[in-house]
Each structure stands twice: as structure tokens, then as C-alpha cells.
Amino acid sequence: MTEKTSALSIRRATEADMDALYEICLKTADSGSDASALYSNPKLPGYIWAAPYGKFEPDFTFLLDDGEKAIGYVIGTPDTAAFSARLAAEWWPDIRKIVAGMQPSAPLDAGALERIANPDRPLADLHAEYPAHLHINILPGAQSSGWGRRLIETQLEALKAHGAAGIHLGVSPTNEKAKGFYRHLGFEDISRDGHVIFGMKFRA
Ligand SMILES: CC(C)(COP(=O)(O)OP(=O)(O)OC[C@H]1O[C@@H](n2cnc3c(N)ncnc32)[C@H](O)[C@@H]1OP(=O)(O)O)[C@@H](O)C(=O)NCCC(=O)NCCS
Numbered sequence: 001m002t003e004k005t006s007a008l009s010i011r012r013a014t015e016a017d018m019d020a021l022y023e024i025c026l027k028t029a030d031s032g033s034d035a036s037a038l039y040s041n042p043k044l045p046g047y048i049w050a051a052p053y054g055k056f057e058p059d060f061t062f063l064l065d066d067g068e069k070a071i072g073y074v075i076g077t078p079d080t081a082a083f084s085a086r087l088a089a090e091w092w093p094d095i096r097k098i099v100a101g102m103q104p105s106a107p108l109d110a111g112a113l114e115r116i117a118n119p120d121r122p123l124a125d126l127h128a129e130y131p132a133h134l135h136i137n138i139l140p141g142a143q144s145s146g147w148g149r150r151l152i153e154t155q156l157e158a159l160k161a162h163g164a165a166g167i168h169l170g171v172s173p174t175n176e177k178a179k180g181f182y183r184h185l186g187f188e189d190i191s192r193d194g195h196v197i198f199g200m201k202f203r204a
Pocket residue numbers: 028031032033136137138139142143144145146147148149150170171172175176177178179180181184185
């Protein structure tokens with residue numbers, strides 16, 4: 001840990017942090033690298049992978065803060081099926097109105113618009129053992145200093161305290177750093193249906 005990264009802290013997000021969620025998501029959305037050039041609308045990845053957690057799961061939205069601004073997050077839900085149903089009713093309809101008429105012009109626009117139109121369905125066979133899921137994203141300057149481990153531990157404690165039986169998370173097949181990180185932290189490879197998925201059970 002450098003002098004710069006030792007002064008960071010973890011806190012729960014508030015409504016005032018929504019812009020930071022969008023920003024951090026964009027800056028790490030290309031398999032961990034900056035995706036600013038890949039989306040014509042900088043909020044597109046955040047609509048899918050960040051903002052709904054801040055809005056609907058504030059108890060499981062933790063930020064890494066440098067004293068002035070958020071520079072990383074771990075976000076998640078204890079119940080992926082219930083979260084997905086809530087987004088279907090209360091999130092996607094509004095986001096579809098916002099992006100209506102948007103013509104894809106940057107490389108990842110079309111994929112994001114397709115996900116907004118047809119969101120990923122939770123994998124039913126994961127629900128009993130791994131009902132929770134999370135996403136973690138730290139801006140490059142604060143990576144590799146132990147804060148990823150601390151953020152994950154904070155989230156896992158919150159999910160266990162809530163009573164979740166276990167957790168799963170998806171990883172881009174090309175994100176070698178993240179795959180090594182999750183393995184090192186004790187997650188198991190439970191990939192299925194062509195998706196790279198890691199999981200951890202909280203109960204024997
Ligand atoms: C992936 C990410 C969350 C990891 O966080 P980090 O702060 O860089 O990792 P840490 O420094 O906390 O590492 C924690 C431990 O994992 C180990 N580790 C990290 N990456 C590893 C790898 N690729 N292989 C093996 N071990 C690894 C570290 O050595 C450290 O070990 P220790 O605690 O036993 O000493 C972070 O790099 C990140 O946000 N990347 C960009 C966004 C991203 O890819 N998110 C994941 C999307 S699925």
C-alpha cells in the first residue's frame with residue numbers, strides 16, 4: 001500500500017453518489033479498463049451494471065473514498081431473482097424511455113442497448129446455493145493495494161449478516177486479473193451456459 005492508497009476508506013453510498021457510480025463503471029467497463037471511447041453515452045454501462053444497485057440496494061452499495069470522491073465500489077444484492085424482478089418493474093421501463101431513439105455509433109453501444117431491451121435473466125439453477133451477486137470496480141490508481149480484498153470482505157459480511165446462502169458473480173472471459181483475484185480470495189469456478197461464473201457458499 002502506498003501513502004496515497006493508505007488514506008482511503010470504505011463507506012456506504014448515498015443518493016449523492018449516483019454520478020460516481022456511473023463514472024467508475026464507465027472507467028472500468030472494458031474488462032477492467034476505461035471504456036469511455038466505446039460508448040457514445042457515458043451512462044450506458046452504468047444503467048446496466050451500477051446505478052440500479054445504488055438505487056435499489058443501498059445497504060449493499062459500498063464506495064471506496066479518497067476523502068474527496070469515490071474511486072471504487074462494490075455493489076450487489078442478496079437476492080438476484082428478486083432484484084431482477086424489481087428492475088423489470090421499476091428500472092428498465094424508465095431506462096428504455098431514456099435510450100429510445102438512440103442510434104448505436106460507438107463499438108459497445110449496440111450491446112448495451114440490447115441488454116437494456118432484453119436484460120440478462122438470472123440463472124435459475126444458481127438461486128438455491130448462490131442467490132446473491134456482486135460487482136466490484138476500482139479505478140486504476142487505487143488497484144492492487146489491498147482495497148479490492150477489503151471491499152469484497154465488507155460486502156460478504158453484509159450479505160452473510162443479511163442471511164444470504166451464497167454468492168455468484170460473472171467475469172468477462174478476457175479479464176485475467178479479475179479471475180485470478182477471485183480465485184485467490186476463495187471463490188470457486190462454477191461456470192455454466194458459456195458464462196464465466198465464480199461462486200462462494202456461505203453455509204456448509
Ligand atoms: C479486480 C479488482 C477488483 C481487484 O482489486 P485490487 O484492489 O486490485 O486487488 P487487491 O490488491 O485487493 O488484491 C487482493 C489479493 O488478491 C491478490 N490478487 C489480485 N489479483 C490477482 C491475480 N490476478 N491473481 C492472483 N492473485 C491476485 C493480491 O495479491 C492480494 O493478495 P493478498 O491479499 O493475499 O496479499 C480491481 O483490480 C479492479 O477493480 N479492476 C478493474 C475492474 C474489474 O476488472 N472488476 C472486476 C469485474 S468482474
